[in-house]
Amino acid sequence: MKFEAGIIALAGAALALLSALYVYSKADRKRVLLTALRVAAYILIVFALLKPSLDRTITLKRRTAVAVVADLSKSMGLKKPEDKAALLKAAIKEKAVPLAGVFDVSWYAFSGTARKTSLEDLLTSPRLAGDSTDIAEAISSAGKGLEKDKPGAKKALVIISDGNSNGLLDPVAAAKQAGMPVYTLGVGPLMKGVDVAVRSIAAGELGFTGMRSTVAVNLSGANASGKTVRVALKADGIEIGNKEAVLQDDGLETVVKFEITPKETGLVRYRAEVKPLPGEEDISNNSADCEVRVLKDKVRILYLSGHPNYEYRFLRQVLKTNPNYEMVSFIMLRGIKNLMPFPEDQLTLIPFPVTELFTRDLPQFDIVILESFPYSEYMTPDMLNGLARLVTERGGALLMIGGDQSFGIGGYAATPLADLLPVTLEGPLERYDTAPYKMVPELHPLNSLSYSRDGDALLWKSMAELSDINVAASSKPGAAVLGRHPFLKSKSGEFAPVLAAWQKGRGRVIACMTGSTWRWAMGTGQETSSGLYARYWQGLFNWLSGVPDVKQVKIAADKKSYLKNEPVRLSISVLDEHYRYENSASVALLVSDPNGRKAREVCALSGNGIYECSVSGDVSGKYSFEASVYKEGKELGKDSCTAEVTGSRSEETDLYLNETLLSEIAEKSGGEYLNAASGKALLLKLDPETEEIVSRTRKTLWDSPVLLLLSALILCGEWYIRRTNGML
Amino acid sequence: MRKTFQAIMLVLFSGLLFANNLAFARLKYDGGNWDTRVTAWGEIADFLVSISNVRAVREPLAISPESPELFNYPVVFMTGDAAFFEWKPAVIERLKKYFDAGGILIIDDSAGVKNSAFAGSVKRELAKIFPNEPLERINESNAIFLSFFLMPKVCGIRQAAPYLEGVERGGQLSVIFSENDMFGAWEKDKLGNWLKDCSPGGEAQRLEAQKLCVNVIMYAMVGTYKLDAIHTDYIRQKMNNLNMKIPGQAK
Structure with a gap:
C-alpha cells in the first residue's frame, strides 16, 4: 500500500472534525457546528483537489x-x-x-x-x-x-x-x-620455458629496384629478457642479411631493421627467421613472412617549360616531394628576343642542351612534359619524331600542358606530336581563352579523389576555377576526356576538353589544355586544396608511368590472412582500353590452393567497374588467385594476388x-x-x-461519488441550520 | 582619380590578371601606409618583360587579405613605412591558409632603416601566423640568390640589413622580407628620372637592388629550380671562374 498526499489530507480532515466536536461541546453549539460544517466542506474540497490515490505494487525475486x-x-x-x-x-x-x-x-x-x-x-x-x-x-x-x-x-x-x-x-x-x-x-x-617469437615483419607494399627501403622485424620474448638472438632475413628463400638483437623484457617488442635494395621487379616474399633459443619448445612462431611488389626504379621526368610561371612552381613541388620521381627540368627564363643590360657572367642561366637531351638522353626518360614550350625555337623535326617514337614504340609518356605556346596556338598541329595527342588541334589560330571557369569532371577512375562517388563530387565541387584553356577542335575517338569546359564548345560541338588521356601505341599521353591547375592548389580560401591538387596530379603521373594502381585489371583480397573456412572476398576492378570503368566484361577467377589444386570461379559485377567473388579456404597455407578479364573475346588483362589461410595453425601450437x-x-x-x-x-x-516489479495498480480516492455526496450533504446541512435559525 | 583609373584598368585587364601572368597584387592593410611605392610596379613589369620570358601585368592591384581574390595570386607584395594596426584573428587564419596553399608574401620595408616601426608590425603579425616557424636570415646558398642573377648584393635604395629574412616551409620560402627598400629602387617620375637616390652606394647600388628584386620575383615564379643538379654544377663552375666564394664552401 502506498499513501499519497490525499491520505494525509484525509487524516487532517478527521483531526479537524474531532477538534470541532470538542469545541462544540464546550462553546456556543450552533455557531461552532456551523463553523465545523464549513471547515469540513473546505477540507473535502481540498482533499479532492489533491487527487489522492492508493497504489499497490507486486514484486518478484x-x-x-x-x-x-x-x-x-x-x-x-x-x-x-x-x-x-x-x-x-x-x-x-x-x-x-x-x-x-x-x-x-x-x-x-x-x-x-x-x-x-x-x-x-x-x-x-x-x-x-x-x-x-x-x-x-x-x-x-x-x-x-x-x-x-x-x-x-x-x-x-x-x-x-x-x-x-x-x-x-x-x-x-x-x-x-x-x-x-x-x-x-x-x-x-x-609459460615457464623460454620463447622468442617474430610478431610481425613489415615492409612497404611497393618497392623499387635500386632503391633502398626498410624491413622492420618485431620480436617478442617470454622469459628471455636480455638474451641475444640472431634474426635472418630471406628474400624468396635466399638469405640476404642477418643481425643480432637483444630481447627486451617480456611484453615489450624488440625491433630489428634491415635495409633492402631490390634488384629485380616482381613479387618478392621476405621471411624473417629467428634461431631458436636453447630449450625453446615452441619454434612455430620463430618466423614470419611478408610480400613486396617490386617495380622499376624511379620514374624519370623531363619537364620543359616555355616561361617562368606558377604551373611550373606548383607541379615542381608535387614532383620533387615524391621520392619515386627524378625530374630534370628546363624553364626558358630568357628568349632570343629579350634584351640583357647586364653582362652574361652576372647571370645564372645555362644553355639549353636540347641536342643532348633529344638525341642522346631522351630514351632515359619515362615522361616528357611540354608546358607552353615553343618547340620551334629549339627543336628540329627529327627531335619531335624522336619524342613521338619514345611514346609509341618505347612506352614513354607525353604530357602537354596548356598555355599560349602550347597545342595549336603553339604550332604543334603541324608536328608529329599532333598525332600523339588525344585531342585534334586547330592551327596557329586556335583559340586560347583566359576567362575563369570551373572544370566539369567526367566519371573516370583518374578523377577519383576519394573513396566514393559522392565524396568525389563534393571534392570536385570545392576545387577552384581555372583561368585558361586551349580550345581544341575536338577530342579524338577513343580518348578518355577527364574534364570539360562548362560552356565553351569545340568546333565539333562538344564542350571543350580540358583534360584528355589515351594510350598511344605502347605509351600514354595526356593533354592538359590548361596551364592553371595551380589554382586547384591555391584553392578558394574556404578549404586548402593543395592536398587534392597533389593527389590528383600524382594519380595522373602514376597513370602516365604505368604504376600498377591504374592497371586495367586489378585484383585485391580484403585481407592478407584468413582463418580456415573464412570467406576470402576478392574484388577485381576492370577498366576498358581507354581506362574507363568496364561493366560488361566477363571475369574468371582461377583459385589455386596450397596443395596445387585448382578451381574456377565466376565473378559478378557489384559496382561501377568492380567485380566480386567470395571463396573460402579449408587448407592451411597460401592461396593464389588469378583474375582473367575478357570482353567480346578479347582479353582486357590479368592480375593475381595471394592470401594466407592460417586457421588451425595456432590451435595446434598455442600451448x-x-x-x-x-x-x-x-x-x-x-x-x-x-x-x-x-x-x-x-x-x-x-x-x-x-x-523485479511485475504489476502495479492504482486506486484513486478523490473521484468517488461518496465524496461528492458527503460534500453536498455538509453544505446542505449548514444551509438548513442557518435557514431554520434565521442566520441567512 | 587614380583609384578610378585603377578600377577601370582592373576591369580591362581582368582576363589577363586572372590568367597565369605575374600580377603585382599588393596587400592592403589598415593603419600605416600600404601603398608606398606607387610607380615601381610598372617599371618592374617592363624590366622583367624586357630581360626575361616572365609575363607580367604593368597595372598593380590592391588586395585585402579578407578578399576572396587573394587566392588568385600565388605571390603577394607588401610594402609600408610605418606601424600598422594589428590584424584580426580572421585575417591571421586566412593568411595561414594562403601560405598552406603555397602562397608567397614578399615584404619590403620602404622606411629603409633597421628595426623600423613597419618591421616591428610585420614581425608581430608574422609571429602570429607562424608561431613555430620564426622569421630567419635567408642563407646565401638559397635558390633566391641564383634564380636569375648570380648572387646579387642584398640591398635596396638603403642598406639597412645586408641580408634577407624569410620563413621557410617544406623547402620553400613562404615569406621574403627585405628591410632595404628594394622596390624604392624602381620609382620614377613622369619624366623618367629616378625618384629616390641610393645611398651609400649610388647607382651601382640601384642596379644591385634591381637584380635582387628580379631574383626574388623569379624565385616566386619558379621556386628552387636553380638548385637542380644540372644548374648547380654549371653555376659552381661559373663562380669558380669568376673567383667568387661559393656559399657553404670554404674558399
Missing part, C-alpha cells in the same frame, strides 16, 4: 542469470606441457559448478559461435576439436543467447579458456559491447595460457579474471537475486 562458456577448441585438447582437457574439466567442476547453487547458470561451449550444452556434456564428453578460438564471437553469441532465454534478469558471462583467441574480431571490444560483466577463468599452463588477454577482457567489461589453478573460488560480484 529473480535469480541472476550466468552463462558459463567453455572453450572447446583444439588448443584446449593439447596434452603438453600439461593436459589442458583435464585442467578444463577441473576448472568447470571446481570453479563453475558452485555458481549453480547461487545463480541461474546456463552452460555453453564454443570454438566459434557459442552453443548451448549441458554440464554433463562438458564434464564427460567434451569434443575439443574446434578449429578456432573466437572469444569475441563466443561473448557476443552467448550474450545474445542469455538475453533471449532470460529476459529481464541481470546477467553475466564466465568464459573458461586458455585465452588464445584467433578470431577475426577483438575480444576486448566484444566484451565492452556485451552489456554485462564478463568473468574469465584461465585454463592452461603458464600456454594467455592471461593478459583474459585479464583485459574481464577488466574492460567490469568482470574479474581468475587463474583456474589458483586455490581461490570464482566469486561473481553480483546479487544472486534481483527484485
Whole structure:
C-alpha cells in the first residue's frame, strides 16, 4: 500500500472534525457546528483537489542469470606441457559448478559461435576439436543467447579458456559491447620455458629496384629478457642479411631493421627467421613472412617549360616531394628576343642542351612534359619524331600542358606530336581563352579523389576555377576526356576538353589544355586544396608511368590472412582500353590452393567497374588467385594476388595460457579474471537475486461519488441550520 | 582619380590578371601606409618583360587579405613605412591558409632603416601566423640568390640589413622580407628620372637592388629550380671562374 498526499489530507480532515466536536461541546453549539460544517466542506474540497490515490505494487525475486562458456577448441585438447582437457574439466567442476547453487547458470561451449550444452556434456564428453578460438564471437553469441532465454534478469558471462583467441574480431571490444560483466577463468599452463617469437615483419607494399627501403622485424620474448638472438632475413628463400638483437623484457617488442635494395621487379616474399633459443619448445612462431611488389626504379621526368610561371612552381613541388620521381627540368627564363643590360657572367642561366637531351638522353626518360614550350625555337623535326617514337614504340609518356605556346596556338598541329595527342588541334589560330571557369569532371577512375562517388563530387565541387584553356577542335575517338569546359564548345560541338588521356601505341599521353591547375592548389580560401591538387596530379603521373594502381585489371583480397573456412572476398576492378570503368566484361577467377589444386570461379559485377567473388579456404597455407578479364573475346588483362589461410595453425601450437588477454577482457567489461589453478573460488560480484516489479495498480480516492455526496450533504446541512435559525 | 583609373584598368585587364601572368597584387592593410611605392610596379613589369620570358601585368592591384581574390595570386607584395594596426584573428587564419596553399608574401620595408616601426608590425603579425616557424636570415646558398642573377648584393635604395629574412616551409620560402627598400629602387617620375637616390652606394647600388628584386620575383615564379643538379654544377663552375666564394664552401 502506498499513501499519497490525499491520505494525509484525509487524516487532517478527521483531526479537524474531532477538534470541532470538542469545541462544540464546550462553546456556543450552533455557531461552532456551523463553523465545523464549513471547515469540513473546505477540507473535502481540498482533499479532492489533491487527487489522492492508493497504489499497490507486486514484486518478484529473480535469480541472476550466468552463462558459463567453455572453450572447446583444439588448443584446449593439447596434452603438453600439461593436459589442458583435464585442467578444463577441473576448472568447470571446481570453479563453475558452485555458481549453480547461487545463480541461474546456463552452460555453453564454443570454438566459434557459442552453443548451448549441458554440464554433463562438458564434464564427460567434451569434443575439443574446434578449429578456432573466437572469444569475441563466443561473448557476443552467448550474450545474445542469455538475453533471449532470460529476459529481464541481470546477467553475466564466465568464459573458461586458455585465452588464445584467433578470431577475426577483438575480444576486448566484444566484451565492452556485451552489456554485462564478463568473468574469465584461465585454463592452461603458464609459460615457464623460454620463447622468442617474430610478431610481425613489415615492409612497404611497393618497392623499387635500386632503391633502398626498410624491413622492420618485431620480436617478442617470454622469459628471455636480455638474451641475444640472431634474426635472418630471406628474400624468396635466399638469405640476404642477418643481425643480432637483444630481447627486451617480456611484453615489450624488440625491433630489428634491415635495409633492402631490390634488384629485380616482381613479387618478392621476405621471411624473417629467428634461431631458436636453447630449450625453446615452441619454434612455430620463430618466423614470419611478408610480400613486396617490386617495380622499376624511379620514374624519370623531363619537364620543359616555355616561361617562368606558377604551373611550373606548383607541379615542381608535387614532383620533387615524391621520392619515386627524378625530374630534370628546363624553364626558358630568357628568349632570343629579350634584351640583357647586364653582362652574361652576372647571370645564372645555362644553355639549353636540347641536342643532348633529344638525341642522346631522351630514351632515359619515362615522361616528357611540354608546358607552353615553343618547340620551334629549339627543336628540329627529327627531335619531335624522336619524342613521338619514345611514346609509341618505347612506352614513354607525353604530357602537354596548356598555355599560349602550347597545342595549336603553339604550332604543334603541324608536328608529329599532333598525332600523339588525344585531342585534334586547330592551327596557329586556335583559340586560347583566359576567362575563369570551373572544370566539369567526367566519371573516370583518374578523377577519383576519394573513396566514393559522392565524396568525389563534393571534392570536385570545392576545387577552384581555372583561368585558361586551349580550345581544341575536338577530342579524338577513343580518348578518355577527364574534364570539360562548362560552356565553351569545340568546333565539333562538344564542350571543350580540358583534360584528355589515351594510350598511344605502347605509351600514354595526356593533354592538359590548361596551364592553371595551380589554382586547384591555391584553392578558394574556404578549404586548402593543395592536398587534392597533389593527389590528383600524382594519380595522373602514376597513370602516365604505368604504376600498377591504374592497371586495367586489378585484383585485391580484403585481407592478407584468413582463418580456415573464412570467406576470402576478392574484388577485381576492370577498366576498358581507354581506362574507363568496364561493366560488361566477363571475369574468371582461377583459385589455386596450397596443395596445387585448382578451381574456377565466376565473378559478378557489384559496382561501377568492380567485380566480386567470395571463396573460402579449408587448407592451411597460401592461396593464389588469378583474375582473367575478357570482353567480346578479347582479353582486357590479368592480375593475381595471394592470401594466407592460417586457421588451425595456432590451435595446434598455442600451448600456454594467455592471461593478459583474459585479464583485459574481464577488466574492460567490469568482470574479474581468475587463474583456474589458483586455490581461490570464482566469486561473481553480483546479487544472486534481483527484485523485479511485475504489476502495479492504482486506486484513486478523490473521484468517488461518496465524496461528492458527503460534500453536498455538509453544505446542505449548514444551509438548513442557518435557514431554520434565521442566520441567512 | 587614380583609384578610378585603377578600377577601370582592373576591369580591362581582368582576363589577363586572372590568367597565369605575374600580377603585382599588393596587400592592403589598415593603419600605416600600404601603398608606398606607387610607380615601381610598372617599371618592374617592363624590366622583367624586357630581360626575361616572365609575363607580367604593368597595372598593380590592391588586395585585402579578407578578399576572396587573394587566392588568385600565388605571390603577394607588401610594402609600408610605418606601424600598422594589428590584424584580426580572421585575417591571421586566412593568411595561414594562403601560405598552406603555397602562397608567397614578399615584404619590403620602404622606411629603409633597421628595426623600423613597419618591421616591428610585420614581425608581430608574422609571429602570429607562424608561431613555430620564426622569421630567419635567408642563407646565401638559397635558390633566391641564383634564380636569375648570380648572387646579387642584398640591398635596396638603403642598406639597412645586408641580408634577407624569410620563413621557410617544406623547402620553400613562404615569406621574403627585405628591410632595404628594394622596390624604392624602381620609382620614377613622369619624366623618367629616378625618384629616390641610393645611398651609400649610388647607382651601382640601384642596379644591385634591381637584380635582387628580379631574383626574388623569379624565385616566386619558379621556386628552387636553380638548385637542380644540372644548374648547380654549371653555376659552381661559373663562380669558380669568376673567383667568387661559393656559399657553404670554404674558399
